[in-house]
Amino acid sequence: MMAEYLLFATERYALPILKPLASALQDAGHGVHAWLVDGATGATLPAPVRMVGGARDAVALRPRAVFSAANWVPPFVAGAKVQLFHGFNVEKREDARGHFRVRGLFDLYCTQGPATTAPFQALSARAGHFKVVETGWPKLDPLFGPEDPLAARLRAAAGGRPVAMFASTFTERLSAAPHLHAAIAAQVAAGERYWLLTLHPKCDPGLVEHYRALAGDNACFVETEQLVSAERAADVLVADTTSVVSEFVVQRKPVITFRNRAPKPHMLDFDDPAALPAMLELGFAPPAELRAELAAYADRIHPYRDGRSSQRVLAATDALLAGELGPLRRRPPGAALRSLQIRRELGYWGPAAR
Template identity: 30%
Template sequence: MKVILFCQNNYAFGILEPIKEVLEANNDDFIWFVKEHIYNDFPFKSDKHTTKVSVLKAYKSDVILVPGNEVPHYLRGLKTQIFHGLAGEKKGHFRIRHYFDLYLTQGPYFTNKFNELKEEHKNFDVIETGWPKLDIYGKDKNKYSNYKAELLKTYSAEKVILYAPTFSPKLTSGPHLINQIKNLANKHAEYVILLKFHPLMAQEWLDAYKILAENTPNIIFQEEKNIIKFLLIADILISDTSSVIYEFILLDKPVITFNSISEKINWENSTDYNALENLVKTNLEKDPFSKSRAYINNQFHPYNDGKSAERMVETVRSYITKHGVPEKRNLSFLRRLKIHSIFGKS
């Protein structure tokens, strides 16, 4: 089986890495497609890879795995959406753009909604597999425990707090929490605060938080691209409307959000940015939402066996065995124009 691992943003690397490992174990052939603007961040340069769509066309793939919203319709291969997050309430998550033949969903909440859309549009299939980025939860949840111990020792701290807001200008808490994060760090030396921002965050806020970290001993601005390491070591997450909330809740740890637009909030959500300090204390000490987190685990990602990447690979293999490999995907004129504007003409 010939597979394209399709990356438009650098968060795709951590999502696709478990699949790469399965493909290698199976001796399947694969190539990475990496958009030029993220090439410097690409961590697998010893693997076969390209930044050119023309190379992909010549490659004649069987399957294209895409943790993003677009893929060239004219490429050969089963165009498969594997998603870049778990935030179903975000604008566009359930938008059908007609680029994909197959949607591999993370859990029943997503599967049920996409099956409803399948009945409406009748031009794609839906199969639930789990999400490969979270395979480490089932395989090696304690992978970074030594790193956490050293971090706490270095800063003479007791707890690790992770602040990971969304980038969306309408939803982000970034502009509203910078002073509260500063005060929290200054008043509580027992906390070490990690800042992990989305790669699309506005540059002015990236710069502002970097300056804050440079001037505050127990605040660390994290440049590492894959957030999983920090999810695993953090004791509590501060965010807003971001899919990282669900990734963290699946670790059964407390979350604080500000002005979240999620449909079913099973964690601490506040409209008062000035309440940050008290909310952190309450949730670390009492964890009042511990019982309500079960809904997220059951509906968003019920797989804890660490084998979602394996299921994805075997699912697409079985699918093309049964249905064949699409040579291209038919699109409307406007959709074709959009693909041409992003990736060039066929």
Template identity: 40%
Template sequence: MRYLLYAEQNYSYAILRPLQQAILQRGDEAVWFLAGNEIRHDYLHADERKFNSIKEVVAWHPDVVLVPGNHVPKFIPGIKVGIFHGFNVAKSTRPDDRGHFNIRGCFDLYCTQGPNTTSGFEQRAKKYGFFGVRQTGWSAMDPLFQNLPSAVPDDGKKTILLCSTFTKELSCAPLLVETIRQLRDSGKWRWLVQFHPKMPREVVNAYKALQNEQLTFVETDNVIPLLQQADLMVCDTSSVMTMFLLQRKPVVTFRNQTRGNTEHLLNVTEADALEQAIAYALSCPDELMAKIDGFIADTHPYQDGKSSERVLDAIDDFKHTQFGQLKAKPANFVRSLKERKKLRYWGF
């Protein structure tokens, strides 16, 4: 089997690499194609294969295209599989049909993360009839449940990870600069700071200026080691907080705008309430931890680090039992034209 790893953003590396490992362990082929100008080619490892042009991709004729994004060109051969680039956090600024559950007509199969995602896509699969759904867990979470070495000193001091989305209406980062400076100076906790790659440069620079022995700003394509090192996360409405919660670690949010049940989060609306909320959450109170456990069961119940294997098994099952029996995907000429223009491909 030939698997194309289709990537447009740097976060794709951490999502696709566990799948690449599982594919190679099966004795199959995995080759990367890095599309667009927003992904860094130097993040590829020396032993990882890639195509340099879309013509090479089409000529190779992959059996499966794995996509941690919202779109994939229709003209690339193979079963198109959506594997997501984050969890559904049901942001209040967008309806479900525009967010996590937006059906764009690109994919043959969605490999979902847990019950609360599966049910939404199964409903839409019945409605549209041109894609299948399999619950597998998310490949990006496989390394989270493996023991990786920690870079944090074992000195008894708790580590707080600050993460934030780049969306202006949702981002806590611009609003907490001075508060984080004060908490850093208190010396109570060690701080790690990591932002979405699209965070405005002025915000990034403000936090880089805070760096000292108590606070480290991290730029990385793989957030998993940071999630493992930290004892608590401070966040806003970014899907990365879901990844953190899966470890049974508490999250304190600042002006969270998630729709629906948020009892598994400890939310504050004023910056001067952040310190007390962190101290309380670090005590891991029973009531809060029970809410977190319920959230995990509904969101991503797999903690065996084998979601990538389940994705490959799901693709095999889909190929032999459902693919070819579905309705044709919508033509979507406008989207197809945009993809061809972006990749400069006009062949057929």
């Protein structure tokens, strides 16, 4: 039976998370709508996804479920509230303030792998107002699906050369982008490897333009919506404490990190920009022990390599709505205050859907 579903995002970088889920919903014969606010305003998802104009339209839609790739979700819209996450846990902050912060807004957390499932299950057992199902992450479905045309074009542009990718977080104290620009520019000029360059959309616009200016015969700049294709096309990643590191590692490909906040054995971490050439040599010829660490970490954070995480999200949502996951307790008192804050942010004071 056809049902209506709502996809919710507050930033452009959420679109690659929601797009595979939209395809899975459409394949199942459901209606798919998207409500994009804040930093995602003005963006779109491909038809037949229908864009929601505002809060009143979202309430009137009465979706069966709302899938959020943000830290929050509008509680006054009907349907199960499902958290998809906007990234991996890269330990930018303490757990209580970061990846494992529970805000009292969601009914279901769809976790990416064992490393996050167990902590959220422990939180669920104590709180009782949400359920947890390990599904894998929809954003990574295209990494393991059929051939990606954009990834193929990026590889073709390399002309047979090895492909390096650079990505950086927007968190200023953790960003490698200001420190590595000169070293990367030298590598691009040398032309030994082809470079895919991307920065978080919240990065300083001037810095983004510095990296865009490196595009040419030996490099191209990749927009945030094209990130997964770039990850698929690249052989080695150079980054910092961005969650792109974990996304890339899921493929068992080497990652070189600059001053990572919590470096781990699967990373090639360094702190001197002058060391970049040597780190690249090591990344493109990784020893067996590094490959083993990459595989082990990938299995902990995202063991799914079948490209069907979106389908598991839908199955988990169906199980929740059918009562198969058990009853939910009432939301915590703080959720009411957060609901009022969300209404104010969205400018909606009308009735909630019933």
